[in-house]
Amino acid sequence: MTMSTVFQHRNACIRRFPLLVAGLTLTLGAAACGKAPTPPPPAPPPVTVTAPLQQDVPIKLNYVGTTQAFENVNIRARVQGELEQITFKPSALVKKGKLLFVVEPEPYIATRDRAVASLQSAEAGLRRAESDLDRLEEAVKTNAVSAQEVTRAQAERDQAEAALAESKAALVTAEIQLSYTEIHTPINGVISRNLVDVGNLVGAGEATLLATVRNIDPIFVFFEVDERMISRILAEVDGKRPEPGNESERPIEFILEETGLRVQGAIDFIDNTVDPETGTIMVRAVFPNPKALVLPGVYVKVIVEGGLLEDAIVVEEKAIGTDLSGKYLYVVGTDNVVEHRPVELGPRQEDGTIVISSGLEQGEHYIVDGLLRARPGLPVTPQTAGSGS
8 A cells, every 4th residue: 555545545534524423412412312311290298178167156256345334423623712621632542431632611700691591580580470479469369459450460471481481592502602611522432533623613613623533343344246136135134124123134245365365244224225227226334343454444255155156167267368358268178179168257266266157068178287398270189187288
């Protein structure tokens, strides 16, 4: 083989080498792609499911009420004068009849004394008029005086009697006015601060407000109830409206949200008119308040028992969701696929459950935990509480 032939053969091999390398690369790449495994689809997310309970549920109706004092008295000055004494401490508990204020009594003592003197004068005048009449009536029998003089004496006697009656009335008025200078509380209760200080003129042109006494044991709670509930309450008592000593026996309590205080009471008043705009009627309940823990003017939660709801469907309230369409549950159905189920709610219970009025049947399962991992129309891995992940 000549040298020329050798060089031609070498050049031909060099030209064919890139094609071989490229073909080999494609072959190896194709082989590599064919051997890679397909990743498995992700497992459905785990969620905790449970079945609703079916049980008899006592209906407890909730209202918002306002507390008011059982008795409320404004203490006012009923006579004019300088305020001389204040005999209580603000916010103290005062008993009926306790002396609270003293208005200067001297002018009224003087008026009373004048009335006493006037009464004594009138009594003396009447005695003289009666004596004169008796004397003239004896004298007319012997014609010593005329009948006209007797008639005049009788008129003077009558005038003396009228003057005596007027003096007695004036004395009573003076004594009443004098009694007003000492101001007592007419009820038991807690007294406010004094609104006027000693040394000020009170009762000038108006009955000056001096303080307020409120009896808050027991205490009233007023709240609005729908007319259907009132009809049921009245039916229970055979139409007899509540009154002192005949309060409704329907269990009722209020809760002071700030402290959790719960107090049992009774309905003692139902108004006589339904508000046509709201369809509600005013109801009043009375509750014991011996430690004065509840003050007038606060809002409380009022709970009224409304009977028994038989065979109710009950779920955990934390499973309830809310969207623009209303309340819903996530129900796990066929093939563990999640279903968005609109529901109507009934009364809430104190144990964290709630009645489902419609939308869920006994035997179905709803998601109670893992709601954020569930999507309507997609499967999940249902687990029961305590079964682990």
